[in-house]
Amino acid sequence: MNTVISAQNLRKSYAGQAVVNGVNIAINKGECFGLLGPNGAGKTTTLRLLLGLTAPDSGEVGLLGRTVPHHAREARLRVGVVPQMDNLDPDFSVAENLLVYGRYFGMKDPEIKARIPALLEFANLTHKKDAKIPTLSGGMKRRLTLARALVNDPEIIFLDEPTTGLDPQARHLIWQRLREVTQQGKTLLLTTHYMDEAERLCHRLAIMDLGMLIAQDSPRALIAQHIEPQVVEVFGEGAGKWALEHAAHYAQRFEVSGETAFCYVADAGPLLEHLGERKELRYLHRPANLEDVFLKLTGREMRE
Amino acid sequence: MNNYFYTLPRLSFRFIPIWQRHFLVWKKVAATSILGHLADPIIYLLGLGYGLGSLLPEMEGTSYLLFLAGGTVCYSTMNSASFEALYSGFARMHEQRTWDAILNTPVTLDDVVLAEILWAASKSLMAGMAVLVVIWLLGLAHTWLSLWAIPLALLVGLCFASIGLIMTALAPSYDFFMYYFTLVITPMMLLCGVFFPVAQLPSALQAMSAILPLSHAVDIARPLLNGTLPSHALLHIAVLMAYTLSGFYVSLVLFRRRLST
Known part of the structure; x- marks a missing residue:
């Protein structure tokens, strides 16, 4: 495959703080690649480095066969950018x-x-x-x-949070257009913190946190690789107490966040049967998704 | 990699579409803009020139009105480049993020800053020509030499645009520009022989006046309107160009630093 965006060991710090901390990336022609991460993960800075708008402290960037930032001007002739x-x-x-x-x-x-x-x-x-x-x-x-x-x-389009702040109708229209652009053979690199957006649009994605890419694959492979296939969310009064006493018995892994217990399971059968007898608890059974992977890898605490 | 901040400007012709953009915006408000350029010198020349001038004897061998005209050409061009570089430049850089949009294309910051300077100087050129039109209509200058005030207006514009952009690069908000106008532009106007000869000032202030760019502009403009060739013209031009080039370089370094994050 033909690599159109590449970065090796890319580093950038501001005021002694590493914002991009050793990023390696290779994006192929025609791919829609997503960069997923919490606020402040270094997504926008990575885009700026790849576009040659900021010079890295160290590392190499190639964009459409040109060395960036030195030949960024020539490379950007064939690039389009949708800013945040x-x-x-x-x-x-x-x-x-x-x-x-x-x-x-x-x-x-x-x-x-x-x-x-x-x-x-x-x-x-x-x-x-x-x-x-x-x-x-x-x-x-x-x-x-x-x-x-x-x-x-352009041959490549960079999109920095293309649908942030839009209503659902507007987002769907943008997604449809982005799929059309991908079908024309253009390469897309987008950042987002909407999991559904990443899951729908991206062929491959990287999860970024603290300036590093901590996982990189297709959405489906990321889910298969990092998380149990099924999730049962248990909520209602006493869910926390229930989880501490029983969740470990039924689930491979569980997390309590506020009033909700997230149980990650390979087979939900026994857990659902148990929950059927506990009328005071409500629950939601669903397949694992990208958000579960994201929260597992980047944690549930706020980033501000 | 911060050495990049200090490299000399790498210029290209890609500043042209940016200049065109500024011109297209201006075209939408051209009528009011031109009226403003005309009104400013008319008010000064008529108000001060006739009002104050009637109380004054001849000044440096001419009527006060003609004396003031030479100062007004420079003062007006200085003002118009300064306002454009500070307020409008800041709006484009910070508020509207026009620069960000442009920088995503094959255009570099060096091109953007060059375009800002050339555009602000274009506004000065218009302002300078408006003053000249007023001077001619009032019948103040009868000499072909006065036409040289046109390229001078451009040079004064380049000079004050470049210096002004240093402030734009440093400004946290619009309020910051008040300092520049109060502490730089106003003293410049009073110390550089716009309204009265520099010789009237105490010697310390005269020395200060000699290093300010506006003095050098006035020393070229006044004789030209009076029909004589300015003495030391090359020196004055060299000073204005030195301010222009150093202002361009310093502002570019500051913009590179500011926009690198």
Whole structure:
């Protein structure tokens, strides 16, 4: 396979604090790769290092065959970026935002203008092409930012939390568009802390914590490798006390968080039978998912 | 890797689309902007020139109005580059995050900062030309030499844009700029011979005036409007260029540092 983004032993610290602490990564052409991690894990800094916007303290970065940051300018000609915070130009209309942005890539006006109708259609913004940015909804702004990242027909798109702050309808539309982009053969690198987003979109993902990639595989393999296949969440009054007395007997592993006991099991049968007799407890039986892996690997305590 | 902060600017033609972007924004408010550029010198020249001027005898061999005109060309261009580099530049860098958007493309910070300076200087050019138009309409200057005030306006713009961007790079918020205007721009206006000859000042202040860039601009502009060639023109130009180049370099280093996190 053809590696289009690579990093070897990437390190970056700010004020003596290691933010990125030995990251190795290799992303193949056509892949949708997710970088998952709690706030402050170093996801955004990793993206900045890979894009050549920040120089690493040590380590090597390759982007589309160029050495970064030294040849980042040439590499970024064929890269699109959807930043975490919207930075559309508020003084311009929707279409002007695309035109002005295309110029930064050295594209000629007729070339950009020929691409605008298709980009607007992709973003479902054809009817808004002359609208000013402050009049757009959050979802529209994100879609326009995505369309803007495609103006130069890039080979790779970097997305930093592309759906944070959007309502479910808006998120689903973005996901659909990202799948279309992947189907066109483009490579996607996205950061997120939405597990469902990562599970739906990504071929492969890496879980990042404290500046390190602590696990890396396909979503399914990560679940199979790191966690028991089934989860029974037991809640209600007395769930904590119940867990301390009985959970170890039925579950390979359990965790108590607040009023809920999370029981991880290979076979849920005996536990469910037991719970059937304990009327005061309520429970939810579900297959293990990425969030379980994530919480197992990064812990349940808050990161702030 | 912090050595990168101190490398000399690596310039490219990619500043052009950024300049075009600023111009396109300006075009949407062009009418008000031009009116502002015209109103400022009219108010100063008419208010101070006729009001104060009627009380004053000739100054350095010309009418006070013409004396003031030479100062106003420089003062107005200084102001317009400073406002653009500080307030508008800060908005683009910090508030709207326009720079972040641009930096994700093949454009580098060096191009972005160069574009800011050239754009602020373009605003100065417009301001300077507006003052000249007012001067011509009032019939104050009758000499072709006054046309040289146009490139001078550009140079003054480059100079104050570069110096101003140092403040933009350091600013935590807009409030910070008050210090610059109160402690740098206003004293500059009073010490550099805009309203009265520097010779009126005590010698300590005269010495200070001699190192301020605006004095050098005024020393070029005033003779030109008066129809004579400025003496030591090359020295004055060299000082303005030195301020421009060092301002560009220092502000770039500070921006690199600020935006590296």
